Amino acid sequence: MKILIGLSGGVDSAVAAYLLKKQGYEVIGTTMSIWDGSLPAMKTKDNDSCLGPENENIETAHKIADFLKIPLYITDCREEYKKVVLENFRNEYKEGHTPNPCIRCNAYIKFGILPATVRKTGLNFDKFATGHYANIGFDSSTNMYQLHKAADLNKDQTYFLYRLTQKTLSETIFPLGVYTKEQVRNIAKKIGLPAAEKPDSQDFYCGDYNDILQFPANPGNIVDKNGRVLGKHNGIWNYTIGKRKGLGLLGGTKDPLYVINISAKQNIVTIGTKKDLYSSSLTAEKISWCSIPPPKKTIEVTAKIRRQHKAEKVFIIPQEDSSVKVEFAQPQMSVTAGQSIVFYKGDTVLGGGVIH
Numbered sequence: 001m002k003i004l005i006g007l008s009g010g011v012d013s014a015v016a017a018y019l020l021k022k023q024g025y026e027v028i029g030t031t032m033s034i035w036d037g038s039l040p041a042m043k044t045k046d047n048d049s050c051l052g053p054e055n056e057n058i059e060t061a062h063k064i065a066d067f068l069k070i071p072l073y074i075t076d077c078r079e080e081y082k083k084v085v086l087e088n089f090r091n092e093y094k095e096g097h098t099p100n101p102c103i104r105c106n107a108y109i110k111f112g113i114l115p116a117t118v119r120k121t122g123l124n125f126d127k128f129a130t131g132h133y134a135n136i137g138f139d140s141s142t143n144m145y146q147l148h149k150a151a152d153l154n155k156d157q158t159y160f161l162y163r164l165t166q167k168t169l170s171e172t173i174f175p176l177g178v179y180t181k182e183q184v185r186n187i188a189k190k191i192g193l194p195a196a197e198k199p200d201s202q203d204f205y206c207g208d209y210n211d212i213l214q215f216p217a218n219p220g221n222i223v224d225k226n227g228r229v230l231g232k233h234n235g236i237w238n239y240t241i242g243k244r245k246g247l248g249l250l251g252g253t254k255d256p257l258y259v260i261n262i263s264a265k266q267n268i269v270t271i272g273t274k275k276d277l278y279s280s281s282l283t284a285e286k287i288s289w290c291s292i293p294p295p296k297k298t299i300e301v302t303a304k305i306r307r308q309h310k311a312e313k314v315f316i317i318p319q320e321d322s323s324v325k326v327e328f329a330q331p332q333m334s335v336t337a338g339q340s341i342v343f344y345k346g347d348t349v350l351g352g353g354v355i356h
């Protein structure tokens, strides 16, 4: 079997490639290029984000490929990344939402355009692999592939993968799903991999998001729940639900204040106390059911409303228009439009959607 692996120049994908080779597969590497140099380059050296100058990563990917004796192809995904990920990023912030670009990148670029572009060059392969921490299984009772959490729950990346389709799951391998990060680092050190000491990538972009957004200032009011003006903002995209610091309010207040609502239509940021941040339900759209057929009636599952959230008990109530209403068993803090809610049953990712 021939496997194409996405080699980022980091330790995870390098070890994943090593493990595949060790299992006897024919492995070929590809590094996707998404950086077109139009944004200010980051100043900090240790910040290894996805979107940033790539030369060093490509150089390391070449070193890794040479070390593992596998061919490496650099794949230009810059145009598509700009159209699919960065444009959406801008549109979402314009709407006062807080998007999650990694989820979109995975669904459309990393597991879509990247392998498809390699195939178009005439290079054939049977499966596509990455160094993500996740597992894929198959449920013979439903005949469906299943996305499962990684063995290393601290590194589990399934939150970012819920938009993968059945077809993609059927063609994908996650060699690191059964390992802990510590084991992966130890393998890298033991075999002397060039990327062994590289830090994990932290964020998708390490600079100021305004570099990407580039919106002209659009001043408006910061108000309390009663509409009383407490301050001014320069653009709603500088705020996210739950933000507490740097609100630039006029007078000192007794209780700590947080952003509780952002209205693009009214160009208003609303501030409230911690208890105003709690919601008992939400609506999610653009639903992707990655491991099960779309449920027709209410189901009880657990759900995360952001990557670091502890999965909580919820009831999913399917709506006519294919969106879902989600009711929390316990009210949850900082439900944020643009972020994804991801549904789990045990360690299986059922699917997810974008919070409205």
Ligand SMILES: Nc1ncnc2c1ncn2[C@@H]1O[C@H](COP(=O)(O)OP(=O)(O)OP(=O)(O)O)[C@@H](O)[C@H]1O
Pocket (backbone or CB within 6 Å): 005, 006, 007, 008, 009, 010, 011, 012, 013, 014, 030, 031, 032, 033, 050, 110, 129, 130, 131, 132, 199, 200, 201
């Ligand atoms: N530029 C890229 N080209 C090809 N594949 C990539 C690229 N960036 C990430 N990937 C793939 O996606 C996986 C998960 O990426 P993520 O950004 O989460 O990095 P990571 O966990 O730090 O992994 P790594 O140590 O391999 O960089 C990587 O292991 C790799 O297989």
